[in-house]
Structures are given as C-alpha cells and as structure tokens.
Amino acid sequence: MRMFKDFQTDDAELRKQIDKAVEGLRAKDLETLKQLYTTDVVSFDVEPPLQHVGRAAKLENWARVFSLFETVTYEVRDLTFTVGDDVAFGHAFARLSGTLKNGAATSGMWVRVTYGMRKIDGRWLIAHDQVSVPLDIPSGKGVVDLEP
Template sequence: MSAHEEAAIRRQIEKVVEGLRAKDLEALREPYATDVVSFDVEPPLQHVGIGAKLANWARVFEVFETVDYELRDLALTMGGDVAFGHAFGRLSGTMKNGVATVGMWVRVTYGLRKIDGTWRIAHDQVSVPLDILSGTGMVDLEP
C-alpha cells in the first residue's frame, strides 16, 4: 500500500471519529459508501444503506450530550480498489441525564472501496467477545 493511499484511508476513518465527536450526521455521511452494510452491536443483524447507518448514529446522539470516540491500533491492508482495516474502538462521553460513561472497548472492522477516486467505508462491523457458557458479551476487556 502506498503511503498516499494509506493516508487517504486513515483520513476517511478519522472523519468518522471527528463526526462523532461533533455529533454531526452530515459529516458522518461523507466517509461511507451510499450502499454501506453495517454489522453493529445493536439489532438487527445488519443495517443496509447510508440512511440506516446514520440512523444508528442519530440514536447515539439522542442518548449522549457529549461524545468522544477513541480508535486504537488501526491496521490496514490494501489491494487495488479495496482495503480492509481492524482496530479497537471506544465510544464514551456524558449522557443526557448527566452521567459520564467511559464506554466499552469493541472490535471494529472496516471494509473500504475506492469509488470515483475516493475511499469509502463500504462495510463495518462492531463486536464484543462472547462468553459462550453464559451467553453474555464481555464488555469489560481492554486492548
């Protein structure tokens, strides 16, 4: 992967972080493909299209007064007009009821396509490890 292409991909993912911190749905629209498929931690199993993706973020903004998002250890691989990346992410902030939360670390995977010369997130997946015996998500782990 060329340094220029890697920087362009990292910039698109950084736009997600900036859009979340600003609680700006229009800023969040830009880095995603219009036909993005998202496997988020919230039901249903998949959210299809930019409208569904933005609706997920809108629900976050309804609950949080202030939002912070931290992304750690982003690793990227690219070939031609497709790329993927994985990282750890944590959404935190102050909820509308005044309670501050440090959030939980999740595993994030990005699938990107170069569309009309611009890298767009075409797929993302957010998950937490599962304790198979109890069926409970393990939300207290840290990278």
C-alpha cells in the same frame, strides 16, 4: 504490482477517512458522517438489528446514539489496513464514551471494529463495518470490560 509510494498514499488517505469519522462522531455531525459511507453500506453493529443496510440506516443508527449523549468521545486504537487497488480492509479497537443526556458520565466499552473500504471516484469510502465484543460462551453474554 503496487508501488510502495501508492500504498503509503492510500494508507494515509484511509486513515484520514477514519479520522474524519472520529471527528464527526465527536461533533455528533451526521452530515460529515454521511460523506464517509457508500450509499449501499452494510453495517453489522453491536445493537439490533443484525444488519443496517444503506447509508440512511447507518446514519439512523448514529442518530439514535447521539440522542442518548450530551457529549461524545470516540477513540480508535491500533488501526491497521491491508490495501488493494480499489478495496481495502482494516481493523482496530474503538470506544464510544461521553456524557449521557441525564448528566451521567460513561466510559463506554472497547469493541473490535472491522472496516471494508472501497475507492470510488478516487475517494476511499466505508462500504462495510462490523463491530463486536467477545462472547463468554458458558453465559451467552458479551464481555464488555476488556481493554486493548
């Protein structure tokens, strides 16, 4: 049975890792982001392909995003974790916004994000993430104007 103190410590460490991801995204810092993912991370993001496998593929995805933005704002709301000894999962709402390279401001869209985390050598790393938007079934289109 896990002690409450251990849970609090792990929960705080998990939140620090997501905070580091937010800071890395805002700074467009691929090196910081690289340190947050397992080497074999699997990412189901909102843009094709269906999955990005491995740290290099995940970072390539972020590099494409950064190439479109002059400035990046990233925010996470309602982050919740369920924590085990060496695995944890979390979910939240997140929004990427900012100023595009052409000078246009974009408010982005709120997405649902799920994190699968693994504790490796005492550090919590992102082993899986999934980003999604609700689907309007009759039209077959994602609903991107909802807010938490």
